[in-house]
Amino acid sequence: MLRKIFMTAIAVSLLIGALVYAKLGQFSAMGRAAEAMAVPPETVTAVTVDEALWERSIAAVGTLEPVQGVMVSAEVGGRVTRIDFASGAAVKAGDVLLRLDTSSEEAQLASAEAAATLAKADLTRVRAMDARKLSSQDALDAAEAKAKETQAQVVNMRALIAKKTVRAPFGGRLGLRLVNLGQVLQEGDRIVSLQTLDPIYVDFSIPQQRLGDLRHDMTVRVRADAAPDETFSGAIIAVSPEVDAVTRSVRVRAQIANPGERLRAGMFARVEVVLQDRQPVLPVPATAVLYAPYGDSVFVIEERKNDTTGATEPVLRQQFVRLGRARGDFVDVTDGLKAGETVVTSGVFKLRTGMTVVIDNRLAPAAGLEPNPSDS
Incomplete structure (x- = not known):
């Protein structure tokens, strides 16, 4: 009985040993295959970094104001016998608006x-x-x-x-009519608003430390929500001699061409004052930057020799950079990158240092300094 149990134990041990030996052989073969297997290169888009000159500007927010604006009122009292204007109409200086008895x-x-x-x-x-x-x-x-x-x-x-004959004091655009035929007006009663809208003023504030950069007749660009696809140009005509004691900012007024009167008084506007000098920059597409809490980086493509095949191939190197100001689809790299280096411009979140790549720019994302994407 003991001999039979002993022989069974030996047989089981031999069987387990055979299975372990077979599995170890399989694992060893898989390891050798993995070592011999070459990871296929990643397809990326890339661009060569070149120096550029960007215009310097001061960004601000402002409010549009009419060049001339007034609420036309009755100078003397009387009964309205005739109304010679329509709400929203354009008038010239001296045009008759209203007649009293x-x-x-x-x-x-x-x-x-x-x-x-x-x-x-x-x-x-x-x-x-x-x-x-x-x-x-x-x-x-x-x-x-x-x-x-x-x-x-x-x-x-x-x-x-x-x-008792009310005339337009200057040319412009009328507002909504506030009187009716036969109404008895008192001195000072409002009749209609009148505003000159082309050209138009934009008033904005800038920090006091930028006051030295301002000059008369500097170019100003204005954007408004009413015309999102259009940029209106003008020039600075006045800088306030006073600095606000609370905000430490100075008021600036610019005159903007407003063809078609698309801009209206009271609108919010985004203002950009174009300075006279240009700043040397090293711009890269914003899609090339891998943003992270511990530091921003880009992937630089370098030519390295493959130790196995001896061939030269493009390899990635993660380079941490310091970023400056952004403009359009680009961002300025102030430190960590040199002109002439090639960086990956898309899909940087899936890359790592040492990875081989293939450059294919057929699907490269379009980048511009003043992008104007369509409304999708």
Whole structure:
């Protein structure tokens, strides 16, 4: 019995040993195959880094203001008898906007003109008598004073009638009509807003430390949500002599061309003041940068000799960099990269140092300094 159990144990041991030996052989073969297997190169897009000159600018936010803007109001009271404008219409300087009832003033004007005519005739007779020494100096002075007084009354009534005809003080775009036909207006009642919109002003603030960079007639570019695909150009016309004591910023005004009046007063605007000098930079596409909490990096493609085959092949090297300002689809590398080096421009999150690559730029993402992507 013991002999039978002993023989069974030996057989089981031999079987287990055979299985272990076979598996170890398989693992060894797999290891040798893995060592001999070559990892295929990764296909990437790349670009050679070149130096460039970027214009320097100051970014700010501003508010659009009309070159001229006023709320047209009634200078004198009266009943509205005629409205000669439509809401939102364009008008020229001197165009009639509204007329008030002048029947009472016209009657008074006729009376004043009659009195002035009589006074003038009296003055003519007194002067003729004075020439023949038949009148006193007092009578002549009284006649001249009466003629001037009546003429002044005529001028006053004509001025009052003219004030009841409301005209556009300057050319521009009207707002919404605030009066109705037959309405009785009081002095100062609002009629309609009037604004000059082409050109238009943009007011913005910049930090006091950038005040020394500003010059009169500097180019200014403006973007607004009302025209997202268009950039409006203008120039600085005034810089405030005062610095705000709270924000430590200075107010600046620029005049912007506004063809078609696409910009309106009160709009929010993004402003860019273009400085006169240019800054040397080393730009790379923003897609080439691997952003990480411990530091930003790019993958540089270098030519290295393969120790096994002896051939030269492109190999990746992760290079940590320091970034400057961004512009469009590019970002400036201030440290860690040199001109003439080639960097990967897409898919950097799946790369690592020492990986061999193949460059194929047929599907390279388009990059521009002033991108204007379509609305998808």
